[in-house]
Amino acid sequence: xxxxxxxxxxxxxxxxxxxxxxxxxxxxxxxxxxxxxxxxxxxxxxxxxxxxxxxxxxxxxxxxxxxxxxxxxxxxxxxxxxxxxxxxxxxxxxxxxxxxxxxxxxxxxxxxxxxxxxxxxxxxxxxxxxxxxxxxxxxxxxxxxxxxxxxxxxxxxxxxxxxxxxxxxxxxxxxxxxxxxxxxxxxxxxxxxxxxxxxxxxxxxxxxxxxxxxxxxxxxxxxxxxxxxxxxxxxxxxxxxxxxxxxxxxxxxxxxxxxxxxxxxxxxxxxxxxxxxxxxxxxxxxxxxxx
Amino acid sequence: xxxxxxxxxxxxxxxxxxxxxxxxxxxxxxxxxxxxxxxxxxxxxxxxxxxxxxxxxxxxxxxxxxxxxxxxxxxxxxxxxxxxxxxxxxxxxxxxxxxxxxxxxxxxxxxxxxxxxxxxxxxxxxxxxxxxxxxxxxxxxxxxxxxxxxxxxxxxxxxxxxxxxxxxxxxxxxxxxxxxxxxxxxxxxxxxxxxxxxxxxxxxxxxxxxxxxxxxxxxxxxxxxxxxxxxxxxxxxxxxxxxxxxxxxxxxxxxxxxxxxxxxxxxxxxxxx
Numbered sequence: 001x002x003x004x005x006x007x008x009x010x011x012x013x014x015x016x017x018x019x020x021x022x023x024x025x026x027x028x029x030x031x032x033x034x035x036x037x038x039x040x041x042x043x044x045x046x047x048x049x050x051x052x053x054x055x056x057x058x059x060x061x062x063x064x065x066x067x068x069x070x071x072x073x074x075x076x077x078x079x080x081x082x083x084x085x086x087x088x089x090x091x092x093x094x095x096x097x098x099x100x101x102x103x104x105x106x107x108x109x110x111x112x113x114x115x116x117x118x119x120x121x122x123x124x125x126x127x128x129x130x131x132x133x134x135x136x137x138x139x140x141x142x143x144x145x146x147x148x149x150x151x152x153x154x155x156x157x158x159x160x161x162x163x164x165x166x167x168x169x170x171x172x173x174x175x176x177x178x179x180x181x182x183x184x185x186x187x188x189x190x191x192x193x194x195x196x197x198x199x200x201x202x203x204x205x206x207x208x209x210x211x212x213x214x215x216x217x218x219x220x221x222x223x224x225x226x227x228x229x230x231x232x233x234x235x236x237x238x239x240x241x242x243x244x245x246x247x248x249x250x251x252x253x254x255x256x257x258x259x260x261x262x263x264x265x266x267x268x269x270x271x272x273x274x275x276x277x278x279x280x281x282x283x284x285x286x287x288x289x290x291x
Numbered sequence: 292x293x294x295x296x297x298x299x300x301x302x303x304x305x306x307x308x309x310x311x312x313x314x315x316x317x318x319x320x321x322x323x324x325x326x327x328x329x330x331x332x333x334x335x336x337x338x339x340x341x342x343x344x345x346x347x348x349x350x351x352x353x354x355x356x357x358x359x360x361x362x363x364x365x366x367x368x369x370x371x372x373x374x375x376x377x378x379x380x381x382x383x384x385x386x387x388x389x390x391x392x393x394x395x396x397x398x399x400x401x402x403x404x405x406x407x408x409x410x411x412x413x414x415x416x417x418x419x420x421x422x423x424x425x426x427x428x429x430x431x432x433x434x435x436x437x438x439x440x441x442x443x444x445x446x447x448x449x450x451x452x453x454x455x456x457x458x459x460x461x462x463x464x465x466x467x468x469x470x471x472x473x474x475x476x477x478x479x480x481x482x483x484x485x486x487x488x489x490x491x492x493x494x495x496x497x498x499x500x501x502x503x504x505x506x507x508x509x510x511x512x513x514x515x516x517x518x519x520x521x522x523x524x525x526x527x528x529x530x531x532x533x534x535x536x537x538x539x540x541x542x543x544x545x546x547x548x549x550x551x552x553x554x555x556x557x558x559x560x561x562x563x564x
Contacts, residue, residue, distance in 0.1 A: 016384055016470060016474065020382045020386060021385075022381060023401075026441065027401065030419075030437075031412075034415035037415060037418050037419050093307070094318060099307070114550075119326075120516055122516045123329075123539055126527070126535050127535065130328055130329050131324070137328055225408065227408070252414050252417065252506070268408070
């Protein structure tokens with residue numbers, strides 16, 4: 001799977017260059033333009049009946065710091081960070097086990113993790129709800145064991161949101177770390193063990209520092225979709241655990257306050273750009289030189 | 292300590308400790324358990340006692356609305372992945388086999404579409420369609436699906452083109468072949484497999500998409516995931532389990548197809564590096 005650097009074509013022609021235009025135009029029209037629109041929308045005011053008025057204002061951004069909305073943001077960031085940390089803690093042993101398995105088993109594990117990962121989120125959330133819902137196996141088991149419980153509390157709560165987030169985004173973390181461990185020189189582990197390091201010591205002092213780029217990158221890969229998640233908190237969390245994704249969707253589809261929704265999503269994007277950047281600065285000292 | 296030395300062909304890898312395998316297996320069980328419960332639920336029918344049967348599946352077949360939604364899902368998937376494969380396949384050739392003037396813009400936009408949160412992309416498109424006064428319909432859903440599939444196809448085809456030996460093309464050129472002939476006889480046959488896995492991947496992404504469809508679909512243009520979501524808000528029943536099982540099996544089949552083509556593995560393990 002190692003890629004050779006492409007040999008430079010000796011004779012390059014420009015006859016096929018126009019092949020690039022459909023993609024360029026499509027991305028400009030359906031990607032760049034809509035994004036610019038959202039940025040602009042954030043500075044407009046809301047019309048009386050939910051439309052958008054061409055009156056410039058900073059009010060929307062000011063409202064971001066209203067404690068009601070600010071709390072939701074802080075809660076979302078905390079939840080996403082914790083999710084990413086748990087994923088990180090799970091990913092290293094998993095990726096290590098995968099990397100040291102035989103070739104055949106490596107493929108089985110990869111496909112085994114990829115299947116639920118590529119399966120529709122709605123299906124996975126449905127399956128989770130089925131397990132914890134009315135007449136589901138969990139509630140039946142609890143009844144059988146004569147443990148009393150609140151059927152509503154048990155089918156919608158923050159733990160389930162964590163569970164849903166972790167199972168959904170774990171592969172984003174496992175695959176890059178696995179790829180890094182594949183390339184990792186395991187003779188370093190042997191050397192450390194020969195020198196008397198314990199297994200945990202090997203993990204924290206040898207493997208982790210040598211694969212930190214993959215760790216930081218995949219931390220971002222988990223953190224980004226978690227922060228914008230709408231479906232999981234909506235279906236598993238109930239009304240108490242509103243997150244940024246639900247708040248934004250509410251502004252766009254229910255309250256029809258598009259300018260504020262746009263401002264909220266710009267706030268979200270800022271967090272998504274700043275936090276991963278800080279992580280890189282802190283944990284990969286060389287990133288500064290490379291960039 | 293040296294117990295993990297694998298067969299002589301492979302690089303020496305010390306065995307990971309047993310608890311690491313334990314974590315891996317436990318996570319796999321946790322991932323699959325709900326899906327298995329769902330499958331079991333879909334084939335259990337209660338008359339006097341519980342018994343095995345496909346009654347719920349028959350009910351789906353007789354539910355016109357669900358069948359319509361399925362047809363719409365397939366329609367959106369097929370059209371959007373065809374368009375995406377065509378556009379990105381062409382672009383990959385332009386990017387790697389010519390001096391395309393806007394190459395850096397295309398590259399940064401397609402990178403942006405990979406890292407942009409789905410939610411932001413969805414609401415951006417919704418506002419864009421609103422400003423342009425385009426009525427939300429199945430068409431807008433297709434536009435959206437093409438857009439998020441493009442960079443995945445581009446990545447797949449680029450990967451293949453980058454490893455393709457250019458000397459074959461040079462040889463053809465030396466022998467007097469025109470650029471179009473080279474394209475038709477050398478490049479296209481070589482990237483056909485990559486185009487096919489790009490197509491399958493975009494079909495999979497389109498068939499599974501919920502959030503972007505949720506934002507960009509109009510009245511009467513809901514796809515299967517939207518149906519399932521709306522039905523779930525009302526309540527769960529075995530018929531929904533049957534529907535979800537069918538969707539899962541379709542995804543499963545597509546993934547197996549992709550794995551055979553190596554395209555998926557390549558993307559999954561090389562994306563994040």
